[in-house]
Amino acid sequence: MSVTRREFMVGVAGLGFSLLLDGCETARPRSGASLAEAPTPGARSINAWASLATDGTVYIANPAVEMGQGSQTALPRIIAEEMDADWDRVVIVPAPPSDQVYGNPGFRGLMYTAGSATITGYWDVARVYGAQVRRVLMQNAARVWNVPLAELSTEPGIVLHAKSGRRMSYGEVAALAELPATAPQIEPGELKKPSEYRLIGKDVMRVELPAKVNGTAQYSIDVQLPGMLYGAVLRSPAEGGAPLAIDDAAARAIPGVLRIERLPFGVGIVAETPWAAFGAKNALKVEWDRGARAYGHDSDKAVGIYGAAARDLARPGKVWDSAGDASAAMQKAAKVYESEYVCDYTYHAQMEPLNSVASVSPDGGRCEIWCGTQSQTMAVGAVAQTLGIAPDRVKLNLTLLGGGFGRRGHRDEEFVVDSVLLSRAVKRPVKMLWTREDDVRNGRFRPLSVHYLRAGLDAAGRIVAWQHRVACDEITAFQDPVRYKGGGERDFLAMAGSELRTYDIPNRLSEQLPQATGIRTSSLRGIGFGPNKFATEAFLDEIAVKHGLDPVELRLQLLRNTPRGQAIVREVVAMSGYRRGGGLGFSFIDYSGTMVAAVAEASADRRSGEIKVRQLWLALDPGIAVHPDNVVAQTESSIIYGLGLALTERITFKDGVVQQSNIRDYGVPRMGDVPELHIKLVSTPNRPTGAGQMATPVVAPVIASAVNAASGARLRHTPFLPERVLAALA
Amino acid sequence: MAIAFTVNGKAVTSAAPENTPLLWVLREELKLTGTKFGCGAGQCGACMVHIAGERTFSCLTPVGLVAGKSVTTIEGLSPGRLNALQRAWLAESVPQCGYCQSGQLMSAAALLAENPHPTREQIKDYMGTNVCRCGTYPRIVRAIERAAKEGQS
Numbered sequence: 001m002s003v004t005r006r007e008f009m010v011g012v013a014g015l016g017f018s019l020l021l022d023g024c025e026t027a028r029p030r031s032g033a034s035l036a037e038a039p040t041p042g043a044r045s046i047n048a049w050a051s052l053a054t055d056g057t058v059y060i061a062n063p064a065v066e067m068g069q070g071s072q073t074a075l076p077r078i079i080a081e082e083m084d085a086d087w088d089r090v091v092i093v094p095a096p097p098s099d100q101v102y103g104n105p106g107f108r109g110l111m112y113t114a115g116s117a118t119i120t121g122y123w124d125v126a127r128v129y130g131a132q133v134r135r136v137l138m139q140n141a142a143r144v145w146n147v148p149l150a151e152l153s154t155e156p157g158i159v160l161h162a163k164s165g166r167r168m169s170y171g172e173v174a175a176l177a178e179l180p181a182t183a184p185q186i187e188p189g190e191l192k193k194p195s196e197y198r199l200i201g202k203d204v205m206r207v208e209l210p211a212k213v214n215g216t217a218q219y220s221i222d223v224q225l226p227g228m229l230y231g232a233v234l235r236s237p238a239e240g241g242a243p244l245a246i247d248d249a250a251a252r253a254i255p256g257v258l259r260i261e262r263l264p265f266g267v268g269i270v271a272e273t274p275w276a277a278f279g280a281k282n283a284l285k286v287e288w289d290r291g292a293r294a295y296g297h298d299s300d301k302a303v304g305i306y307g308a309a310a311r312d313l314a315r316p317g318k319v320w321d322s323a324g325d326a327s328a329a330m331q332k333a334a335k336v337y338e339s340e341y342v343c344d345y346t347y348h349a350q351m352e353p354l355n356s357v358a359s360v361s362p363d364g365g366r367c368e369i370w371c372g373t374q375s376q377t378m379a380v381g382a383v384a385q386t387l388g389i390a391p392d393r394v395k396l397n398l399t400l401l402g403g404g405f406g407r408r409g410h411r412d413e414e415f416v417v418d419s420v421l422l423s424r425a426v427k428r429p430v431k432m433l434w435t436r437e438d439d440v441r442n443g444r445f446r447p448l449s450v451h452y453l454r455a456g457l458d459a460a461g462r463i464v465a466w467q468h469r470v471a472c473d474e475i476t477a478f479q480d481p482v483r484y485k486g487g488g489e490r491d492f493l494a495m496a497g498s499e500l501r502t503y504d505i506p507n508r509l510s511e512q513l514p515q516a517t518g519i520r521t522s523s524l525r526g527i528g529f530g531p532n533k534f535a536t537e538a539f540l541d542e543i544a545v546k547h548g549l550d551p552v553e554l555r556l557q558l559l560r561n562t563p564r565g566q567a568i569v570r571e572v573v574a575m576s577g578y579r580r581g582g583g584l585g586f587s588f589i590d591y592s593g594t595m596v597a598a599v600a601e602a603s604a605d606r607r608s609g610e611i612k613v614r615q616l617w618l619a620l621d622p623g624i625a626v627h628p629d630n631v632v633a634q635t636e637s638s639i640i641y642g643l644g645l646a647l648t649e650r651i652t653f654k655d656g657v658v659q660q661s662n663i664r665d666y667g668v669p670r671m672g673d674v675p676e677l678h679i680k681l682v683s684t685p686n687r688p689t690g691a692g693q694m695a696t697p698v699v700a701p702v703i704a705s706a707v708n709a710a711s712g713a714r715l716r717h718t719p720f721l722p723e724r725v726l727a728a729l730a
Numbered sequence: 731m732a733i734a735f736t737v738n739g740k741a742v743t744s745a746a747p748e749n750t751p752l753l754w755v756l757r758e759e760l761k762l763t764g765t766k767f768g769c770g771a772g773q774c775g776a777c778m779v780h781i782a783g784e785r786t787f788s789c790l791t792p793v794g795l796v797a798g799k800s801v802t803t804i805e806g807l808s809p810g811r812l813n814a815l816q817r818a819w820l821a822e823s824v825p826q827c828g829y830c831q832s833g834q835l836m837s838a839a840a841l842l843a844e845n846p847h848p849t850r851e852q853i854k855d856y857m858g859t860n861v862c863r864c865g866t867y868p869r870i871v872r873a874i875e876r877a878a879k880e881g882q883s
Contacts, residue, residue, distance in 0.1 A: 068826030068864045205820065212828030213816040215764020215804035219829060222763035230758070255747070274758055275750045351768050351776060351829040351863045402766070402829030403863050436769040629823060633869070637826060640865025663773040663861060671867040672854045 033076065033090035033207050044174050046136055047183060048101050049079055049129040056157055056171035058085045061095040063102035063111055064118045065374055066208060067350075067401035067408075068637075069692045070630040071118040073206040075126060078119070078626060081199045082130030082192060085170070086157030092207055094398050097376040097391075108483065112375040114409050114523065116592070116690030119626055123688055128186045135184040140177045141168050156198070194624065194685050201683065203629040208400065220399040223357045223370040223431065229258065231422040231432035232277035234284055235266040235442045238292035238656045239478075239520045243267055245287040251280035260284075261425045268418070270426050274433055293518025294656035302448055302517070302653075303342055306471035309513040310340070310452035317469050317511025320490070321499035324507030329465035333456025336465075337543050340452050342717040343531040344650035345445040347660070348524055349668050352402020353439040354415035358383075358422070359429035366393045367423075371416045372401035374409030382413040383420050405641075406523035407444065411480040414442075437661050444522035445651050447473035447494060447515075451535035455543055456507075463543070463558070466505045468498050468536065471513035475521040493522075497529030497697065500536060502565055502590035503558040519653065525641050526696035529591055534646075534718060537587045537701035542714065550580045551705065555588045555597075565595050568621050568682060572597040575680055576617035585706025589698045593689035595621040598698045600675070602706035604713055606729055609722030611647055613675040613703055618695055620679075623686035631691040635679050638692070642699025644669040650719050667719075735796045737762065738806025748794025753777045755793045756803060764804035764832045768861070775860030778833035778840075779803050785840035804832035807839060815839055818877040826864035834860050838874050847878050 039059035043051035051059040060079050066072035076092045079085075095102040095111070103109035106121020134154060141159040142149040145166060153160050159168050194201070211217040236242060246267055248260045256276030261268040267284055271277035309315060330336060357370040364387055373379040376396055384391040401408060408415075419432035434442065449472035456465030475493035476484045484491075491512055498510035510532075524530070540558075544551040552573055559565035569588055576599035578584050588597045601615040616639060625631045648667035652659045660666045704715045713728035732743040737760060744755045751770070756762045756779070765788055768776030772787040779788045780802040808816060815838050825831045834857070841848060841856045848856065853874050862870070 212825035403827045637865040
């Protein structure tokens with residue numbers, strides 16, 4: 001692990017090495033870490049990730065955003081572990097926006113909180129950064145005491161010289177520390193062994209939780225500024241559309257409305273109150289340019305169009321993954337099965353409707369923003385580009401996110417730019433609010449996808465050929481043209497999870513039939529794994545039933561080269577008492593190395609078509625669980641999110657326009673919908689592989705399997721709406 | 731004419747038009763931002779407050795209707811200290827993104843005020859008004875059961 005001098009030198013808050021020891025926080029007892037906007041002015045930056053105050057307070061920079069997934073606590077804990085910091089003295093501060101210094105090595109070097117990639121992506125560097133700080137402190141103690149470095153050790157927050165019994169707190173060392181010009185080299189063998197961990201693998205209260213039970217937690221929607229006005233935006237129903245004619249007479253008549261602004265993609269309102277802004281937005285009559293591509297798109301008809309593309313083997317697909325020669329092996333197979341699956345458009349439904357606050361300077365040369373983004377650097381970049389200014393002229397104030405789920409990390413960060421455009425127009429701070437109806441109508445959705453699958457079995461019943469053709473709206477090209485171009489124009493947000501590398505199938509091909517519909521699309525919790533794992537696992541379940549195989553035995557055979565996968569399958573079978581023919585459903589997925597197996601008990605009502613999921617057992621192995629109870633919480637969360645996607649949630653389009661408008665007609669799960677959950681976290685001493693969404697994709701296939709086991713009905717289209725269930729039962 | 735009412739025990743007035751939802755008066759005029767906007771249509775419960783002791787969707791309540799009444803928000807649920815529900819919420823690590831939790835707590839407090847020892851089914855039924863997109867429901871159930879057991883003060 002090498003760290004450049006720049007990375008080492010840049011301080012948490014750009015403090016460099018100036019030695020300002022006044023203003024240090026007075027020592028006080030704490031239970032657990034806390035949060036601050038920035039280190040106290042007296043704190044010394046040891047490297048870009050840690051600053052120390054002379055009272056022993058340890059400031060750790062957190063590059064991730066917090067949207068409930070808990071990495072604001074878990075990632076600093078990894079750094080604190082290798083620093084041997086006293087967790088009670090840790091104060092977590094937001095890392096300033098800089099991909100170069102704080103980008104996630106596991107996420108293409110971006111400051112981007114998504115993909116359950118924070119812990120796994122920073123795992124190596126975070127430990128090295130922490131170990132470097134500890135080493136620098138020990139080197140200084142060695143110098144001051146004039147003893148060999150090798151004779152020193154640490155306890156939480158203290159450097160020790162056991163021979164002489166001398167001790168110095170980290171704060172005392174910081175006061176007299178000389179910092180090396182380059183970071184000390186830390187060899188992998190010098191990092192702590194899992195058996196030595198004090199913090200990793202132990203439960204602790206997440207740092208921001210106390211603020212989330214008394215109403216003090218700050219989301220961007222809560223920001224209050226002197227002289228602040230309120231903004232609303234009416235966006236074109238279809239992406240790329242513009243207003244042709246605006247009748248704003250009724251809107252202008254509403255008291256408190258100050259400005260109505262034509263925008264390239266819609267109409268903006270600025271008013272003295274949110275209520276006046278919403279009223280004016282609703283009173284607008286706009287004729288829209290009909291040139292946008294999405295007009296004419298009808299989701300019901302699209303199922304047929306996409307399906308025809310997926311089934312037509314003469315139509316070449318864009319290869320996502322291949323091994324061996326699937327086509328030749330399919331021809332030679334003793335038996336070929338085929339099937340088709342469909343997943344409807346789905347919506348994030350994060351609880352906080354998108355909003356942002358901006359204050360653009362009167363000359364337009366500077367801007368301050370308050371927002372809940374999944375990428376600090378993308379937000380700053382989008383604002384800088386909008387205003388035609390340098391990124392360092394944009395000051396970001398990152399708040400908590402009221403849910404993310406992939407919605408808040410698009411390259412254009414349109415919900416942040418909205419407030420900037422309005423603030424620039426009125427030269428005052430503006431809080432721009434989308435209503436829930438706006439959030440749905442302006443939604444960017446998980447695509448509609450139709451999956452055509454074929455599998456060839458040899459005479460012994462072994463799967464030797466596999467083909468998966470996915471016809472769906474493109475995501476990555478829309479969500480992030482920069483990453484799309486930089487990543488070889490591969491639509492990973494749509495195709496991830498179709499590759500089946502864990503399964504021992506010698507000849508495989510997965511390919512995309514991209515549908516350029518102009519529909520606004522997005523990553524959504526589980527990305528391509530959601531639809532693709534539904535299709536592959538439901539298909540395997542079908543093959544098992546049709547070919548007379550035990551679904552569990554089939555997976556164990558496919559996992560013959562993946563002992564951790566086999567172990568997690570056996571674990572869930574033991575937990576649930578699953579047996580073939582016992583009326584329960586089973587499914588397995590490997591999500592980026594996290595092994596997940598699930599069993600479900602479900603039934604379908606033959607009169608109403610309603611599915612009731614009574615129990616769900618799930619075992620997962622994410623490698624080392626840094627914060628075990630939080631991994632369990634994220635798994636509960638992932639399952640319940642997956643439950644909605646499987647059973648009720650869908651977005652439909654008519655003539656390119658979203659048909660749903662709010663929470664109820666979209667259909668998110670409520671408390672009474674949740675089955676009894678039995679979750680087993682199997683933490684193994686392997687590199688952490690993520691936990692924020694890993695269970696979501698297993699839910700639809702395990703319910704489909706359970707419904708089949710209980711009733712014989714085969715569900716191939718999510719969500720499993722009552723009419724679809726009734727049709728499958730018939 | 732200004733509308734006078736009480737919020738968390740303090741007399742307040744609002745100059746907003748009387749059809750303005752109480753939610754926006756609380757949040758943007760009185761700066762009590764713990765009460766959250768989620769749907770504006772009584773479909774998610776993020777805006778739940780107590781009016782004269784009854785839980786109410788503040789997004790559906792015109793401020794004109796609360797004239798002379800007493801409103802309690804999350805900030806006034808247990809000022810200065812955590813009550814049994816809030817302690818249980820931390821003990822069970824309930825919140826994830828946290829955005830819905832003010833509303834969840836206001837609903838749960840109303841439930842325990844009406845029914846100090848609810849069954850699990852009664853909890854699920856009563857709390858059906860409140861959506862949590864992070865899916866903290868199993869922990870909310872456990873926290874309400876814990877608070878009911880450990881007492882409500």
